[in-house]
Amino acid sequence: MAGARRVTACDEGRWWAVGEQRIVRRTPSWSALVGAVLFYCLSFTPSLLPRPWLLQATAGAITAFFGYGLGAFFGLVARRCGLLPSPAVRRAGWWLLAGVGGGAVVAITAWSVRWQGDARRAVGLDPRIGWWQWTLVLPVALLLGALLVLAARAVRLGTRTLRRILAPAVPGWAAAAGAAALAAVLVVGFVQGFLLRGLLGLAERGAALTDRSTGPGIVRPELPTLSGSPDSYESWDSLGAKGRDFVGQAPTAARISGFTGRPAKDPVRAYVGLRSGEGIGLTDPERVLQERARRAVAELDRAGGFQRKVLVVLGTTGSGWVNERIAQPPEYLYDGDSAEVAFQYSYLPSWISFLTEGKASEAGRALYDAVHAHWSQLPADSRPRLLVAGESLGSYAVERAFPGGVDQLTAETGGALLVGPTPDNPLRKTITDGRAPGSPVWRPVYQDGRTVRFAQQTSDFAIPDAPWPQPRVVYLQNGSDPVVWWQPALIWSRPAWLNGQRAHDVPPTMRWYPVVTFWQVTCDLAASEAVPEGHGHRYGLMPVEAWSRIVPPDGWTPQDTERLVAYLREQP
Structure with a gap:
């Protein structure tokens, strides 16, 4: 063709050359x-x-x-x-x-x-x-x-x-x-x-539209110990879908007595949703969180939560969800003489909740600080034992409330349960990095297990074989949980959980490949709930085992734990 010229290797070498006719191969x-x-x-x-x-x-x-x-x-x-x-x-x-x-x-x-x-x-x-x-x-x-x-x-x-x-x-x-x-x-x-x-x-x-729905079988409570009831400061509609689930699934005193055979109380559950009261009219995000935290404390106080034996501050996931298998065990352990408080900070569902880590951090700190400030003013011999718990992004929210690390956590609370932690959890990262030489990253031993222990199976609570005084902190993390192990560094570096001894449910044939493993684990996130309990991001009734070790009431035995696990497994 007249006027055309052949593209040579020399032409291709000039990466800024613009005279060639071909623009894209x-x-x-x-x-x-x-x-x-x-x-x-x-x-x-x-x-x-x-x-x-x-x-x-x-x-x-x-x-x-x-x-x-x-x-x-x-x-x-x-x-x-x-x-x-x-x-x-x-x-x-x-x-x-x-x-x-x-x-x-x-x-x-x-x-x-x-x-x-x-x-x-x-x-x-x-x-x-x-x-x-x-x-x-x-x-x-x-x-x-x-x-x-x-x-x-x-x-x-x-x-x-x-x-x-x-x-x-x-x-x-x-x-x-x-x-x-x-x-x-x-x-x-x-x-x-x-x-x-x-x-x-x-x-x-x-998600905001979904938040206005109510789950099947969930009805407005009549008990004054629950948010959304006629006596509550928080309206039923303001709780949101996950908040209504939380209070609507609370066990009654009769149900608890049916298991224990002893007299029981109706547990306190306080919850504040995104649509709660005065918080709607505020524009500054920090003030909004502080207002919701204030309302949560007021609701908790109204329901008598500060007069119970144990008080659990719960970190929620992005949509405000609380896992019932984390919430219910303390209520059975203490015959209903318990209180739990949580609030919602986002409408976003869990699968994109990693985009709301900033909100989770601020929300966790706001709620804990407000509850702790009120609790610390009460007489030490009559106030409840203060506990914290959370799953996934909720565990991240809980950890961010303790910038002083494990020392602050154990100094201010009577124990903690953190389930399926994210790779960004600051306390977990510090603990894992400071683990004893030779202990695997998926079950690290920290400071001879004096305070913090990690478990996937019940036998893990006994590792190491050393004294475990109060207060106690338990992490539940499955070896095959991609929520726990996903991180961008998988693109370029081999993860420690593939080195040496592996968790029992990590395939021995799994190998690390640059870029490839990152996208494999990213895809695993979408399948993390589609596996049986004890694997992936499903922890089943392991929180019962954990709570029975974190805050066992007087006279509680391993046989009682087994009975409670069996009882809760049969519940809808």
Whole structure:
């Protein structure tokens, strides 16, 4: 074609050159496809939990996309260095990729059924997998991967188009740098402004509507010991869906007596929702939290919570949820002579609650500080034993209330239960980093177990075999819980929980691969509740075992704990 010129290796070496006719490569490079095939195959290797076929397809697509990018980068570097194979070698390489790479993709997809069966067996699931579902993994992964590559190419096309526009006015290197910077700003703005803020706002509006609903079987309480009752300062509607669940599922004195055979009291449960009273009219976030905390203390005081034997300050998840299996054991242990208090700080559901860690931190501190301030003014010989507890993001909220660390926690409270902690929990991080040499990261031994102990099974409470005086702090964390172990560092570094002795439910065949393992564990988050109790992010009735060791009442025996576990397991 007249006027056209052949693009040479020298032209490709000038990365700011704008005279070439081709802006984006029509076909993927050989190195990019090699990277995609390699990373796709690695995505099928075992991780913490078994993955449903759609999650596996998603993991395969995302990891293959990153492998594609890395392969393209190394191919570009090779070309810049003049490492260009001959046409014959290139043809052989393409045939080899088509044969070996294509065969590997099909073979690994089929072979992974066995790996997934082993992973399912490790968590107590039926190891059999429907072949008709697994055959969908490859086509769905190809579709998702192609969409990701098209999006990346669109960004690349836009960047090069900007470079061509700027080239007549500025030097080539400046045009390239300016185009890249402008494209980066546009992409980041799109991600933050639309994908994060827009979708987060949409999710919050949807969650706010859900928050107005009431769960099946939940009715407004009549007992004055419960928020939302006719005697309460907090209206039934203001509690929100999770708050209504919390007070609506409180055991009665009769139900507790039915288990213990002794007279019991109706437990106190105080809760303040996002729509609570005067907090609606405030705009400053800190004042809003302080107002809700003040109302929570007032509600707790009204219901007689400060006259009970034990008082539990509960950290909630993003939507305000409290796990009944954490809330109920102290009520049975102490014949209903207990009080519990919590409040809601967000509408967001748990699966995106990591975006509200800032709110959780402030909310946990506000509630605890308000309760502790009132409690500390009471006579020491008559006030209740102060306890704290939380699960997942709720445990993070609890820990942030104690900037002085474990020393402050044990000095101010009579014990703590922290279930399924996040990787950002500050106290847990300090404890884990300071564990005794040789103790595994998934069950660290800290200061000879004098205060803090970690457990996944009941036998773990006896580790180490050393005195365990009051007050006691218990962490429940499953070895296969991705909520506990997920962190960005998985992209570039091997986690300590894969070194040495592993937790009993972590597959022995799991290996760490850069980038790949990060996306595997990220996908495991979505499946963390779809496994039997004792695995993933499901802790079952282990909180009963924990509470019976943190604050055992006089005369309580291991047999009583077994009976309570069996009793609560039968409850709806």
